Amino acid sequence: MTKVMSSFYEVLTQGRYVSCRPRGRFKISAQEVLAGDRALIRVLNDGTGYIEEIAPRRNSLVRPPVANIDVAVIVSSIDDPPLNLELVDRVLTNSLATGVKPVLCLNKTDLAQPGQVDAISGTYACAGVDFFATVATEGLGVPDLRARLQGQVSVLVGQSGVGKSRLLNSLVPGASRRTGEVSSRIRRGRHTTRHVELIALEGGGFIADTPGFSLLDPVAIGIWELSTFFPEIEKAQARCRFTDCLHRDEPDCAVKQALACGLIPESRYKNYLTILRELEEIDSRRYQ
Numbered sequence: 001m002t003k004v005m006s007s008f009y010e011v012l013t014q015g016r017y018v019s020c021r022p023r024g025r026f027k028i029s030a031q032e033v034l035a036g037d038r039a040l041i042r043v044l045n046d047g048t049g050y051i052e053e054i055a056p057r058r059n060s061l062v063r064p065p066v067a068n069i070d071v072a073v074i075v076s077s078i079d080d081p082p083l084n085l086e087l088v089d090r091v092l093t094n095s096l097a098t099g100v101k102p103v104l105c106l107n108k109t110d111l112a113q114p115g116q117v118d119a120i121s122g123t124y125a126c127a128g129v130d131f132f133a134t135v136a137t138e139g140l141g142v143p144d145l146r147a148r149l150q151g152q153v154s155v156l157v158g159q160s161g162v163g164k165s166r167l168l169n170s171l172v173p174g175a176s177r178r179t180g181e182v183s184s185r186i187r188r189g190r191h192t193t194r195h196v197e198l199i200a201l202e203g204g205g206f207i208a209d210t211p212g213f214s215l216l217d218p219v220a221i222g223i224w225e226l227s228t229f230f231p232e233i234e235k236a237q238a239r240c241r242f243t244d245c246l247h248r249d250e251p252d253c254a255v256k257q258a259l260a261c262g263l264i265p266e267s268r269y270k271n272y273l274t275i276l277r278e279l280e281e282i283d284s285r286r287y288q
């Protein structure tokens with residue numbers, strides 16, 4: 001399923017796009033289908049088709065409505081909007097908790113101060129996350145990112161204005177002509193939220209642009225589970241004195257020691273604590 005609109009969906013089968021409408025015995029409605037779904041379709045004589053069955057999903061997102069995603073490309077920019085590593089770590093955590101592999105793309109690196117890109121790249125090397133630096137407007141760094149996404153189903157996520165649409169156009173020349181500009185700024189009041197389109201990548205794979213921000217809604221994560229999404233924290237915590245250490249104010253905390261000697265980046269630890277506090281608040285509200 002490459003595209004889901006309110007009255008029809010588009011299915012790619014054997015190299016051909018088939019427009020499907022709800023009909024037939026099952027009448028699967030647009031509410032039940034997501035871009036990214038794998039479907040069994042029946043093609044009619046006039047070349048259109050309908051869906052008979054949707055295969056079980058490996059994962060799915062609500063915003064944007066996409067299923068069976070391999071990779072979330074978390075796009076941020078050096079400036080305009082300013083870099084926000086707290087948002088990056090939140091989306092990164094939600095992505096991992098949803099079972100979608102995150103990849104970081106730092107865009108607008110033409111606006112970076114000397115050494116800034118290396119510092120951020122170093123921070124996420126500690127976190128074991130693939131990192132790409134790009135200038136979407138000039139195509140810099142785009143071939144490496146394209147190679148990483150080959151054969152995968154990916155979504156571009158990130159704040160409005162970071163350059164997701166420019167990046168998509170740089171990854172797949174001509175993509176905007178096919179999709180039209182999808183922007184949260186022009187989206188207001190129009191029913192485009194369900195309109196997600198997977199664009200075929202040359203050489204295999206698909207990618208979807210998403211307007212505005214996604215993967216930001218809180219995902220149910222247990223407080224003890226959180227550190228599993230921060231590999232550098234998880235690695236250090238084996239040496240904490242208490243096995244139930246949350247690495248806040250507990251004595252003999254190996255995570256705080258690792259932080260002090262630079263093995264854990266400050267921003268990552270700080271964002272871990274922020275997310276932890278939020279998860280605790282959600283928990284306490286649930287048991288009130």
Ligand SMILES: Nc1nc2c(ncn2[C@@H]2O[C@H](COP(=O)(O)OP(=O)(O)OP(=O)(O)O)[C@@H](O)[C@H]2O)c(=O)[nH]1
Pocket residue numbers: 107108109110111134135136137138158159160161162163164165166167182183184185210211212213
């Ligand atoms: N300097 C610089 N500007 C860029 C770069 N990439 C994109 N821009 C500019 O940033 C602005 C926003 O880019 P978009 O691609 O529309 O941003 P978006 O993430 O799709 O935003 P939404 O659709 O609102 O979510 C545009 O004016 C782009 O030309 C870059 O690498 N460097």
Ligand SMILES: [Mg+2]
Pocket residue numbers: 164165166182183184209210211212
């Ligand atoms: Mg856009």
Ligand SMILES: [Zn+2]
Pocket residue numbers: 237240241245246247248250252253254255256
């Ligand atoms: Zn600890």
